[in-house]
Amino acid sequence: MNVALIDVDLPRNGKVKFPTLTLMKISAYCKARGDSVHLLTVDEYLSGDLFNRYDKAYASCIFSKNAQKAKLLADMGVIVGGSGYDINKRLPDEIEHIMPDYSLYGITDTAYGFLTRGCPRGCPFCIVAGKEGQQSRKVADLSEWWSGQKNIKLLDPNLLACSSHMELMHQLIESGANIDITQGLDIRLLNDDNLQLINNMKIKMLHFAWDNPNDKSTQQALQKFREKSIIDARKVGVYVLTNYWSTLEDDLKRIYWLRDNGYSPYVMIYDKDHAPVEIRLLQRWVNNKIIFKSVDKFEDYDRRIG
Template identity: 30%
Template sequence: MKIGLHDAEKEHFKHKTFPNLALMKISAYHKGKGDDVEWWNPLYRYDRVYSSKVFDFTPIDPYLPDDAIRGGTGYRDIPIDRTLPDEVDGMFPDYSIYPKCDYAVGYLTRGCPNHCRWCVVPRKEGNIRPYREWQEIVRDDSDKLVLMDNNILSCDYGIQQLESLIGSGYRIDLNQGMDARLVDREIAQILSKLTWIRHIRFSCDQKSQIEPIQRTIDLLKENGVKPYRVFIYLLVTEELQDASERVEALKRYKGINLYAQPERNERLGVIPNKMQLEFAQRYIYGGCYRTETWEEYCNRKRFVP
């Protein structure tokens, strides 16, 4: 069989380098059966085409064949909880289709016990549960491991897996942001003993998370981790005053890294407005938040905050 793979984000975002885990597993499965696998080309004919789309704002390719097997939360007309067949999900990913990827990627846990309004994970994956051991995910040709767990600290299994990575020789990144509300002294010690690729990531999506984030930063400092190693995701809703208060509370930590994400959920009709984009793209990304408040920025730009 001749198999075509389509990564909607890779096609649309030309700079995209992060691999699509589902497509890598599909590729490994078909290559294991002796099939020919390549990136889909609309000019060629294939026996089967697989298309994955992660974000609902990523355009749909109009040339995809009608019988393409589609998956991912970006396709709003298919069930959000659709998963790979077990025999495919169990495959070790085929990293050769993303030659610039020099790290292993995967999950140790799936799901999340929280039900945040802006998050699809509980509907897509259900409650938190064990999924894989880190030894099943790592690559022989790389010492880097990128984990995409949505709430790894919310179950004992996830914490045990992180603890067992201490001294393993692997550098890790938890790229979804941990919940600081779950960090105590013991967990802070575990996090401080791990070897990180770059940052230790947390989320601060609402004001109630400010105090836990501050407590976590202080606990990490007690264990030798400086604030510049901490990376904070900030959800930016229409309530910009809420977001600005979170920024003011956190920016006092010298060197801390803040990353703003305007709320977007086209399934629910949520589209960021002009000021949310201004806050994220210019006020935060441009670094203006380091020297002025959001109100001062708006006054200088002659915006109405």
């Protein structure tokens, strides 16, 4: 069979920023049964009479801003999933637990995946609890989706909340790979034992989140981490949620505190399409590290730059 795998989030130029794990798993499954697989943008799929060439088409949409395109494909009979379109759609177990086909995106040296799913926090702005359940549970061993690549991108929403997290962290250490913890570790769940394991990992990038400006426990935990961790501060990013329950003043307090304490803040905007201009500028100032390092105060940031 000729199978189209449509990455709805791929820009027109096809340049990949976030490869889609679901499509890499479907690709592996299809190739194992002898199908010919083609990765396409939405435009490529729709152009000319191309779409008549495929016996089957699957699409994934991670970002809700692209949901309209996903709906268009679904209306044409494409099987569509992804948290930007339908948080209830699941892969069958035999595909969910297959070794992903990283070659679909031309990836040779990085493995992507989840060791755990779910999160007990249930933050009101986050889809994880509704999508994956309000408990963090082990779903895979590292060997399920890692086969010796030198880099690992871990996508877990809340690894430390899982009762098996120590065992899973040992697997990450034993891999010897460079680890990028992309979604953030819940810093409120750090203790001396799991901190020791983090110190033993080859961390490429580690993220925490400080979402609520009134949450003193996160601030204290960040302080403690700085004192006890041996991880290079340049490898530690902290997501700062804005445009949800904080004022610009609240946001600036967190950003300045993080910078003054050796962290690299990274502004996330809730409902970015409807966010005030000031918050978008704040994001541009903070997340462009060249600008952030050269302009000390947000008030001094020239909005024509960047």
